[in-house]
Amino acid sequence: MSENHELIPRSVLIPIEGVLLADHIAKNYDAVSAFCPDPSDLLIATYPKAGTTWTLEIVDLLLHNGDLEICRRAPIPVRTPFLENFARVGIPSGLDLLATMDPPRVIKTHLQFHLIPKGFWENKCKVIYVARNAKDNLVSYFHFNHMNLTHPEPGPWEGYIQKFMRGQVPWGSWYEHVKGYWKERENKNLLFLFYEDMNENPRREIERIMRYLDLSLSDDVISRIVEQTSFKNMTTNPTVNYSFIPEPVFDHSRSTFMRKGIVGDWKNHFTPEQAGAFDEDYEKKMKEVNIPFRTQL
Ligand code: PPS
Helix, strand or coil, X not given: CCHXXXXXXXXCEEEECCEEEEHHHHCCHHHHHCCCCCCCCEEEEECCCCCHHHHHHHHHHHHCCXXXXXXXCCCHHHHCCECCCCCECCECCHHHHHHHCCCCCEEEEXXXXXXXXXXXXXXXXXXXXXXXXXXXXXXXXXXXXXHECCCCCCCCHHHHHHHHHHXXXXXXXXXXXXXXXXXXCCCCCEEXXXXXXXXXXXXXXXXXXXXXCCCCCCHHHHHHHHHHCCHHHHHHCCCCCCCCCCCCCECCCCCCCCCCCCCCHHHHCCCHHHHHHHHHHHHHHCCCCCCCCCCCC
8 A cells, every 4th residue: 555545544434314424424414415406406316336427427418519628628526516525636525616606507416315405306406316236336336445545445345245235335225225216206306217228228318318408409419429428438538537536535556437337247246146145135125116127238
């Protein structure tokens, strides 16, 4: 470990209304909860590693008629503030950034449904939720917890599966997160998307987002957005590949942020026994809902 790594301690998780949050986010939660959005603001909510950055980039391009230059004006967390996040290596906190921006704004959050500031619902803001199947989401989070040195040390793979199943990771239980938004999707102004659908047919899902945002873009512009937001192009785009977050926050030698971008990578990580035990537990936790996740395409 380099000397730099010791500058930022890995966070400790603290429960807020039953959800484990990193201490620096938990201690700021009252201010986040009091944030009052404008009705024109758009919220993009996800469990971490479910396709947040991909969706934010798609939305930014849609809102700017596919203009690549405008959408390279700043790194993605500056263009689309991360509501609850603290300031890091030159990027102000979500609340500080929002205070400098006029609506309409595109706002990122990983907060569970019941922790979302009430103003989003009172003002009937549009909300896009993106969900990813649990096993691939876990794999992606495992690698990210290793490279993000502000997250608690994930430890070895087998133990990490248990932590994920118990919700002992930043932003808490995947199961409660997904169920919270799924159950409310028809009561709120909420578009519920799946990472797997985006992977299978990005054009179809980009057009779905476009319609939800009441936009009408030409076929050529949509084609450009599909191309620009492909995994390959996002990997080399310095405004979205998180190369702008250097050590000691992200250790890119442990994993890249744009890692594989596929459906089914869990098969390269779970043993058959681990997958069996995970699925058995999953059935119990998810039995009251029928969310059509796909674990392979
Ligand atoms: S974060 O930290 O929560 O904001 O991360 P998030 O952006 O939600 O998720 C990162 C994962 O999304 C993958 N990704 C993509 N997949 C396919 N196509 C595109 N364009 C794309 N952009 C990002 C990224 O590779 C991470 O998944 P894994 O499985 O780790 O590769």
